[in-house]
Amino acid sequence: MTTTPQRAERVENASVTNRTYLPGFGNQHVTEAVAGALPEGRNSPQQAPLGLYAEQLSGTAFTAPRAENRRTWVYRIRPSAAHTPFRRISRRSLLASPVVNDCPEPNRLRWDPLPFPEGEVDFVAGLFTYGGTGDVRAQEGVAIHLYAATSSMTDSYFVDADGELLIVPQEGGLELRTELGVLDVAPQEIAVVPRGIRFQVRLRDARARGYVLENHGRMFTLPELGPIGSNGLANHRDFLTPVAAFEERDEPARVVQKYLGGLWAADYDHSPLDVVGWHGNYAPYKYDLRNFMVIGTVSFDHPDPSIYTVLTSPSGHAGTANADFVIFPPRWLVGEDTFRPPWYHRNVMSEFMGLVHGVYDAKAEGFVPGGASLHNCFTSHGADATTYERASTVELSPQKVDNTLAFMFETRLPVVVSEQAMAAAHRQHDYDAVWQGIGKRFTAPGGFASPAGVSLKNVPDHWD
Template sequence: MNYNAAPEVLGKSVGQVTPGYMSGFGNSFETEALPGALPMGRNSPQRCAYGLYAEQLSGSPFTAPRGSNERSWLYRIRPSVRHSGRFAKADAGLWRTAPCHEHELPIAQLRWDPAPIPHADMTFLQGVQTMTTAGDANTQAGMAAHVYLITKSMVDQHFYNADGEMMFVPQQGSLKFVTEFGRIEAEPGEIVVIPRGVKFRVEIQGAPARGYICENYGGAFTLPERGPIGANCLANARDFLTPVAAYEDKDTPTELFVKWGGQLWMTKLPHSPIDVVAWHGNYAPYKYDLRTFSPVGAIGFDHPDPSIFTVLTSPSETAGTANIDFVIFPERWAVAENTFRPPWYHMNIMSEFMGLIYGVYDAKPQGFTPGGISLHNMMLPHGPDRQAFDHASNSELKPVKLTGTMAFMFETRYPQRVTEFAAKSATLQDDYADCWKGLEKRFDPNKP
């Protein structure tokens, strides 16, 4: 086995040297693991250096506008047509794809305790548990929200998703993604996005791992427009990291799994498909440290909309209406005067799948623990529980810093349908709605 990667430092994040990565979001990168492997001045030379094959991976139609056109040129030991043998249907386990109508859509606010990590060996592909689906993968619209549980690294196994790009949100345990573009390591507090069609395997870094996945069937995640906020803050492009080229020259049997059309398929190869020696383009996996997000908020009074916490968005054909918004609630100062500071009570056209990476979420101090999930579907009311309401209504409104916390939402314009597994899970809290029972009538016409 020959595993090589460019050794030089090519990127920085938050002022620190970051070996093995290039910084920037949506950049046109170029990187090579062997000198001269990347052609200069052309994409498809008559003969590539080192006997490599040139291959383009397109994430958008060829005629997409330049600003949204996504593609990379890969220079690999074997072309991907050699990665396609006879595919047979494989067991997808608890992985589901929209449209999925195996369970009736509940008219209720829902919440789940953290999924227990099993003692048995479980790789990434075995450990995906779909909680909700929305839209239709066949029309490239909507999403699915999953939990992953991993106790064993993938060995001589690889995977790519033809149905959508995947955002991994680690909650416990660190992961290594060995992709055909290079290696990415991620810990809780970071996210990793693997574009549609990119081959990879997932390895654990010692301890078992648990986290969340957003499978995006629609337009690729991009940075939201800042509008009046201007040029700075929120998620800054320089903090996104894309791996430098790395490859495996490994002629041993491996299994390649492909998710295509809502089904899982598998073929056997005599070699590793992680064989890209050089590449250039803007269609590649990346990671982002959520702790580098620079929040903005009210410094006078009132409570801004949660959209100010959007990290990435998957746009739809309707301007301002996202296929998916990825929103976080990180450490931040609360300073607004004469204001109810937690999220207000509301009903929303968007459907909100929420998870907690670490700490305490200020609107739900009880019952919502790290690794847990809540689902507030479109036009179902939700908001702070009784304890959070009383505390926020009566606290001294001095500056308070919310520390040691990181919650997130996968928010979509589509109703999220709960899978049969999620509906029958032992972690589903039957009494979640009771958290609002204590919000009794307070109206008194004699006390203005």
């Protein structure tokens, strides 16, 4: 826990470089951009310091257990209530759960990278929903989006009242200016913006593309380690929260709010990112996926992919997540007499995969950075024919899987694919072909096969 308020620069129109962050997952942080912005000994004095307004941002119910309670006190130049009524605006290709599809299908699906749009398109306008599960109104399930942006947000800001956003950049860095400070996020890093926190996305490069998991369920937390013990996977200290930084701009601004799937806009006469100091544990954060401590076999076989879980959104069923964020980073493979790529399987969980860079070790071709695949519940999948042939015959020695980063959004509920994703020009309609050419290898020494192909070896003469 940070006890001394951390200082930061004021954020004007120019970007702040050499960021300072507050380490620790779920910590109670204390930070101010101007000395004396935080009151002493109380949260809501009769008059807040420096002429600021005190405001509480609650991420959980007031009476949530202390260990689960998430709230932050902010001290801002104007209350966030100072805006015009919201008005409905077009949501373009951004949808919400429940996603409507009159005929959802169980087929395996794969897409090429989301194409970049022509002209100037910012982060919000560039969101494209692939599918979702659950219901935002019941605060259950997820929605899965990709974004492709070619311009920064300048006088507009975004807030998601439906869920927290897990952002996975694939190409191009992002500057996330939030009410509570600024996060710089590049490919191989992730950012999480909690539900209800306003932010703006500025591009670090000419264009940016990536993936977004919108979590409607319980907030992301670190998975339990069980017999792994007290260390491993993603460590608390590597999660970084921004120090306080604010915009003092008395200019027209627009806040776009996602509410029950729709987009609504309200006008401000100032920047909504005017928080000069804050304290609490409800805040955005980032994490460098290269800090993930990979654990695997040192004998034979390999563990379930859950061993690669970075963050989890628990459900009401122990061990069965509303959503998991799982990564497949560089790692050593040393299993003896082991088929080292992921084995063939059918899973009660639905698996949406993306690739940040490199090659995924279960697919030799067709799955490229920026692409995506979906294997819904109990949909058979695994290594393609080329990968199986290589992995089942190669001479086994210690092998470094390097220069790659794949990930998986996993959920216990079936994902309903949007009609726009099914009809998208970048969908691969021949995906099933990757499993063609997997030949029959069965041999049964001394056995006898019936004309129907069923082995009758050791079958009794009479059926009971």
